Structures are given as C-alpha cells and as structure tokens.
Amino acid sequence: MAGLGYDLVEIERSAGGLLRVTIDLPWTAPSSEGGTSDAVAEASVTVEDCEKVTRQLQFALEVDGADYKRLEVSSPGIDRPLRHEQDFERFAGQVVDITLKAPMGAAAGGQVAANRKKFRGTLERVAAADGTPGWQIVWSEEPAAKPGQKISKKRVPAPLQALGFALDELRDARLAPIVDFNGRRPKPDTQVSD
Numbered sequence: 001m002a003g004l005g006y007d008l009v010e011i012e013r014s015a016g017g018l019l020r021v022t023i024d025l026p027w028t029a030p031s032s033e034g035g036t037s038d039a040v041a042e043a044s045v046t047v048e049d050c051e052k053v054t055r056q057l058q059f060a061l062e063v064d065g066a067d068y069k070r071l072e073v074s075s076p077g078i079d080r081p082l083r084h085e086q087d088f089e090r091f092a093g094q095v096v097d098i099t100l101k102a103p104m105g106a107a108a109g110g111q112v113a114a115n116r117k118k119f120r121g122t123l124e125r126v127a128a129a130d131g132t133p134g135w136q137i138v139w140s141e142e143p144a145a146k147p148g149q150k151i152s153k154k155r156v157p158a159p160l161q162a163l164g165f166a167l168d169e170l171r172d173a174r175l176a177p178i179v180d181f182n183g184r185r186p187k188p189d190t191q192v193s194d
Helices: 047-064 085-090
Strands: 007-014 018-024 070-074 095-100 118-127 133-140 160-165 170-175
Touching (some): 047 070, 085 118, 118 160
Parallel strands (some): 018 070
Antiparallel strands (some): 095 118, 095 170
C-alpha cells in the first residue's frame, strides 16, 4: 500500500471468500512549528482511491494465486479502529471508545464501577510518573442534552473523570462515531465573516 501512497489500516477475511482491505491516507505528525507539514492530514479516502487500490490488489492477488471470491477496499469510516501508537497520536483530542482487556475500576480510585471495561471520552496524551509517555481518556457521566432542551445556568456540571491506560491494556479502541447533520463546523480558531 505504501508504494501507492496509502496506509493499510486492516485486512479481514470473512466467510464466503470475502477479503476486506481498509486503507487510509498517510498522516504526518505535526511539525515543531505547530502545524502539519501538508494537507494530507485533513483529506480523506475517495472512491477513486479505493478503485485504484482494488485494481492493484486484484493484479497482485492473481499473480500470488491468493484464494478469495470477492475483494472489498474501503476507507476506515467514522468509527476508525486505533491500533498503533501513531493512530493515537493522530487522533489525540478526539472522542474515542475504548474497551479494556480487564476492568480497571479499582485502579480508578473508586470513581468507576469495579467491573467496567468500556469508556467513551476525549483521548489525551499524558506523561507517567517515570516520565514515559502514556494515554488517558477523560469523560463526564453527565447525560448529553437533548436537542432543544433548556439547561439551567445554575446547574453544576458533573465533574470530569480521567483514566490512564497503556496501549497493551486495550482490547479495542475506535473513534467514536459522532455525526453532525448540520455540516462541517469551522475550527474554533477560524474567523467567520458575515
């Protein structure tokens, strides 16, 4: 995939001979000046990208004599899996869903039910006590406001909770599938003219 300019996210072989390949555009880490080195970080995989990879894979799989009935090439989607350290770097600050291998309620100082393994919150990079880099998820147990619901200004918001974890403690991590049907919103630092 790298030769074509794409990153391989995952390969899945399903019943009935389906070979599913998920690709993404390469991501470059932010430079020391604070921005990304190119616009690829904001772009997404198109249908043309999937067609291009499909043609190349069909040829390569035929040459190798791979056994499959149907090939499906797609983008990661809105619930993209996070598998590698680079994925976590790329999506720091985003809302993610994580599932732990073992419950960590006791490690969270009693803030969390002892048998809880699933969390949804904002992914943040933190430094551990020994100086090694680590990750945490920050969330609030406050239910989301319903559309059109008036919220009292006197109401005290629920406190934020945080749970630190290492990547080897995760069973699954994905971007939370949050859809905004009102369209793309400008970034907070973008000036909007009338």
